[in-house]
Amino acid sequence: MKDLWRKTFELLTAHLSLWVPCSCAALLSNGLALLEQAEIRRVARWFMTQHSALGGDVPASDLSQAQHHALMVTIPLGLCKQVLEVSFFVVALAMTAKLVGMILEEQTPDLNVALRGIAPGWRRILLFSLKYMVAFGAMATIMILPISSGQISYRLLEIAASKAFVYSVTLVLTGGVAWLLIPAAIRLLQAPDVAPVPVECRRLGTIFIVLTSAAALALENIVGWAEATVMLDNQWELTVVSALNSIVVNAPEVLLFVALALMARQGVSEMETLSSAEAEGLPSE
Numbered sequence: 243m244k245d246l247w248r249k250t251f252e253l254l255t256a257h258l259s260l261w262v263p264c265s266c267a268a269l270l271s272n273g274l275a276l277l278e279q280a281e282i283r284r285v286a287r288w289f290m291t292q293h294s295a296l297g298g299d300v301p302a303s304d305l306s307q308a309q310h311h312a313l314m315v316t317i318p319l320g321l322c323k324q325v326l327e328v329s330f331f332v333v334a335l336a337m338t339a340k341l342v343g344m345i346l347e348e349q350t351p352d353l354n355v356a357l358r359g360i361a362p363g364w365r366r367i368l369l370f371s372l373k374y375m376v377a378f379g380a381m382a383t384i385m386i387l388p389i390s391s392g393q394i395s396y397r398l399l400e401i402a403a404s405k406a407f408v409y410s411v412t413l414v415l416t417g418g419v420a421w422l423l424i425p426a427a428i429r430l431l432q433a434p435d436v437a438p439v440p441v442e443c444r445r446l447g448t449i450f451i452v453l454t455s456a457a458a459l460a461l462e463n464i465v466g467w468a469e470a471t472v473m474l475d476n477q478w479e480l481t482v483v484s485a486l487n488s489i490v491v492n493a494p495e496v497l498l499f500v501a502l503a504l505m506a507r508q509g510v511s512e513m514e515t516l517s518s519a520e521a522e523g524l525p526s527e
């Protein structure tokens with residue numbers, strides 16, 4: 243594991259291009275969030291007001307029905323936003339793996355070449371994105387169900403709502419989901435018909451995901467605290483600060499993407515060594 247950490251840091255410090263895919267995904271995700279907020283406000287105004295025959299807009303006569311209609315529109319919007327956001331980061335993962343491959347093969351890392359290289363596998367990227375959403379949707383359900391019961395006491399509800407409890411449960415469930423998704427992630431970065439991912443690879447990948455998730459949660463808290471101490475009145479400044487903060491919060495993902503790329507690359511090298519040894523009739527190492 244130490245060797246993997248060392249190699250990951252070496253690549254990230256020597257090749258700044260490895261930071262680009264995840265940073266772009268973070269910016270696109272931040273832009274989607276801003277668009278979603280603006281669209282939700284527009285939809286809410288649309289249903290909460292009605293055009294008057296005398297001119298101008300007046301509040302809707304049935305606010306509860308208007309709220310219901312607005313909710314029916316905003317829920318699909320939110321789902322579309324989630325699918326796009328997850329897809330952005332999966333594309334960033336695949337691009338990072340391509341860049342890592344170029345570097346290890348002593349080629350100049352090229353973002354355009356990496357993007358063209360992953361384009362034929364867009365179906366696999368979309369499928370993995372959907373698997374990711376289903377897995378974490380199940381995780382969210384597991385977290386919500388115990389506290390949604392009407393039998394839970396106020397004290398237990400208070401504990402369940404605390405950051406320490408939420409973060410602890412989140413990391414535990416993230417580890418469980420990671421254990422399930424690591425094989426699919428490695429196959430995405432290698433090929434769909436590779437040999438089964440070994441248990442050691444799943445264990446190492448799970449540890450990396452839990453550690454980077456913990457780092458992301460810590461950064462999110464630090465960024466939130468910093469935002470609360472700074473007063474910005476200009477909308478342009480707020481947008482820029484929000485975009486920069488999204489890059490900072492998602493910085494641990496870059497570490498994870500490079501580590502997964504190295505793990506997948508190591509698997510490819512081991513299979514090539516095994517194939518060569520079998521072809522020559524020699525015992526593999």
